[in-house]
Amino acid sequence: xxxxxxxxxxxHASGRRLTRQRRIVLEILKESQEHLDAExxxxxxxxxxxxxxxxxVYRTLALLKEIGLVEEHRLGEGHAHFEAVQSSPHYHFxxxxxxxxxxxxxxxxxxxxxxxxxxxxxEITTTHLFFSGYCPQCQxxxxxxxNDQL
Amino acid sequence: xxxxxxxxxxxHASGRRLTRQRRIVLEILKESQEHLDAExxxxxxxxxxxxxxxxxVYRTLALLKEIGLVEEHRLGEGHAHFEAVQSSPHYHFxxxxxxxxxxxxxxxxxxxxxxxxxxxxxEITTTHLFFSGYCPQCQxxxxxxxNDQL
DNA sequence: GTCCATGCAAACTGTTTGCACGCGC
DNA sequence: GCGCGTGCAAACAGTTTGCATGGAC
Numbered sequence: 001x002x003x004x005x006x007x008x009x010x011x012h013a014s015g016r017r018l019t020r021q022r023r024i025v026l027e028i029l030k031e032s033q034e035h036l037d038a039e040x041x042x043x044x045x046x047x048x049x050x051x052x053x054x055x056x057v058y059r060t061l062a063l064l065k066e067i068g069l070v071e072e073h074r075l076g077e078g079h080a081h082f083e084a085v086q087s088s089p090h091y092h093f094x095x096x097x098x099x100x101x102x103x104x105x106x107x108x109x110x111x112x113x114x115x116x117x118x119x120x121x122x123e124i125t126t127t128h129l130f131f132s133g134y135c136p137q138c139q140x141x142x143x144x145x146x147n148d149q150l
Numbered sequence: 151x152x153x154x155x156x157x158x159x160x161x162h163a164s165g166r167r168l169t170r171q172r173r174i175v176l177e178i179l180k181e182s183q184e185h186l187d188a189e190x191x192x193x194x195x196x197x198x199x200x201x202x203x204x205x206x207v208y209r210t211l212a213l214l215k216e217i218g219l220v221e222e223h224r225l226g227e228g229h230a231h232f233e234a235v236q237s238s239p240h241y242h243f244x245x246x247x248x249x250x251x252x253x254x255x256x257x258x259x260x261x262x263x264x265x266x267x268x269x270x271x272x273e274i275t276t277t278h279l280f281f282s283g284y285c286p287q288c289q290x291x292x293x294x295x296x297n298d299q300l
Numbered sequence: 301g302t303c304c305a306t307g308c309a310a311a312c313t314g315t316t317t318g319c320a321c322g323c324g325c
Numbered sequence: 326g327c328g329c330g331t332g333c334a335a336a337c338a339g340t341t342t343g344c345a346t347g348g349a350c
Contacts, residue, residue, distance in 0.1 A: 015328090016329070017329060017330070018324080019323080019329095019331080020323095020324095021330080021331075022330090038314080039314085051331090052331090053331070053332045054332095055315090055317085055331080055332070055334095056330080056331060058314095058315060059330080074224040078313070078314070078339085078340080079313075079314055080314085080315090093266060093272060093274070095272070096275070102266075102270055102272065104266050104270075106262045108259075108261070108262055109258075109279070111258070112258055112259075112279070113281055116243060116252075116254050120243070120254075120285075120286075121285070121286040122252065122281075122283055122284065122285050122286065122289075123283045123284045123289050124243070124281045124283040125246070125284070126281065126283065127279075127281050128278070128279070128281075129262070129277075129280075130277075130278040130280070131263055131266065131276065131277050131278075132276050133267075133272055133274040133275040133276065134272065134273045134275070135270075135271070136271040136272065139272075139273050165303090165304080166304070167303095167304060167305070167348085167349050167350070168349080169304090169305065169306080170348095170349095171305080187339095188339080188340080189339085201307075202307090203306065203308070204340090205306080205309095205340090205341075205342085206305080206306055206307075208339090208340060209305080209306085209341090228315080228338070229338075229339055229340090230339085
């Protein structure tokens with residue numbers, strides 16, 4: 001598993017340690033190819049190994065983010081979601097009705113980032129593109145409930 | 151002032167009221183063409199009219215968002231920023247070093263949204279494009295501090 | 301006068317932190 | 326065994342809510 005090696009190497013290089021908990025959190029994120037929130041990661045971690053605290057989950061997520069193995073997303077809700085970095089970047093649409101998330105790709109984003117970096121001299125390290133609205137089913141429901149009101 | 155009329159009309163239509171506080175919050179957002187956080191809006195509101203509570207600021211922001219006069223942004227930090235909706239959509243870059251924000255336009259985003267809407271049948275109501283990284287000055291500082299470590 | 305909106309304080313959610321113990325190296 | 330990482334609980338920041346009073350219409 002490549003990313004565990006990377007984790008191990010990075011930790012060693014900075015005098016830090018590869019612990020059971022850190023391995024578990026990374027595994028969970030790699031296996032479930034979804035954006036999980038801290039609470040969910042914590043639950044799954046406890047299922048694998050009784051004692052993992054929520055604080056450690058947060059500390060580990062910060063660490064993995066720093067190393068670049070994990071990305072944090074804010075999908076409109078009050079809390080954050082995390083996912084293992086994948087080879088191809090992708091973006092998110094969230095349905096405001098049912099919370100369903102659709103992932104999509106958009107190569108144009110890299111071009112926008114490149115152009116902005118060039119124009120402003122900034123170095124762009126992360127890009128987020130986030131849409132929200134209504135999925136087909138929820139569009140239908142909203143139409144119905146509007147009719148009910150008349 | 152167009153948007154106050156819109157606010158007034160929308161409120162009337164749904165049996166709600168245009169209060170001093172609601173007018174103040176909308177004015178603040180219109181005048182300062184920036185993304186303010188709730189705390190800042192609250193401070194400015196108090197300056198104009200002694201008694202405006204933070205709870206009301208939040209309730210009003212939710213209302214203005216619902217009506218479509220105000221947008222909420224999550225610029226990487228833990229708290230939300232709000233700004234009056236402008237005719238032309240625009241997006242944000244935040245410097246991770248100093249917090250500086252650069253606004254930019256990117257017409258390509260609408261095209262991406264259109265294409266996704268068509269392909270998935272979703273109705274997209276809001277779009278966020280958010281970059282983070284380092285501005286020129288902070289890139290320099292990071293280079294320096296890295297050299298210091300060697 | 302009616303009923304929505306407000307102020308206040310308390311509750312709540314997600315996240316961070318201080319400290320003593322535990323464990324990777 | 327040294328020192329980083331952990332668990333626990335308390336602290337914290339941002340936001341929301343219940344309730345009695347105030348104010349728009």
